[in-house]
Amino acid sequence: MMPGLVLGIALLQYFRMFGFTATWSVLLVAHLVVTLPYVARTMIAGLSRFDFTLIEAARTLGCTYAGSVLRVMVPALAPSFLISGLFSLLASFDNYPVSIFLTDVRSKTLPIRMLQYIEEAPDPTLAALSTLILSGTLALLLISDRLVGLHRMAGTAD
Structure with a gap:
């Protein structure tokens, strides 16, 4: 894991070296680079527990390979x-x-705007925004519990 400051400077130099200056595209690629290890580790762990014979069983029952992947995997x-x-x-x-x-001067992400707002105008607006973000996170957790179940996300059985 590389410190964020070093990664930010390295990505800035890399994108400027190739002349890639579109702010939102650069941010998208940079955040994909940052989040790819989390996605890869989680998906590799999920794939290691998957029984690939289920795909073969679905194919013997008449599914195509793509259909068996979509319906089983x-x-x-x-x-x-x-x-x-x-x-x-x-x-x-x-x-x-x-x-x-x-980012440039015209386009800022929410965490950057929040930090700037703390420095410029310390009032309860930022606390209210933080409460909204926390309640959104809790709502997302409850929705994921209803859709998938926390016991399945944790990898344990009932």
């Missing part, structure tokens, strides 16, 4: 998809140093 890996998405969302939202180096 994707639902079985739904908890891994959900957890990797949540990990990458949190890692991307929390990655302030990469965002500060790769």
Whole structure:
């Protein structure tokens, strides 16, 4: 794991070396680089627990390969998809140093605006925004519990 400051400076130099200056595209690629290890580890863990003979069984029952992957593998890996998405969302939202180096004056991400707001106008608005973010996170957790179940996300059985 590389410190965010070093990664932000390295990505800034890399993108400037190739003349890639579109702010939102650069941010997207940079946050993909940051979150890719979280997604890869979670998906590799989910794939290691998946029984690939289920795909062969679906194919013997008449499914095509793509159909068996969509009907068998994707639902079985739904908890891994959900957890990797949540990990990458949190890692991307929390990655302030990469965002500060790769944005320009006109386009700012929410964490950058929040930090600037703390420095400029310390009032309860930021506390209210933080409460909204926390309640959104809790709502997302409850929705994922209803859709997948926390016991499946944790990898334990009832």
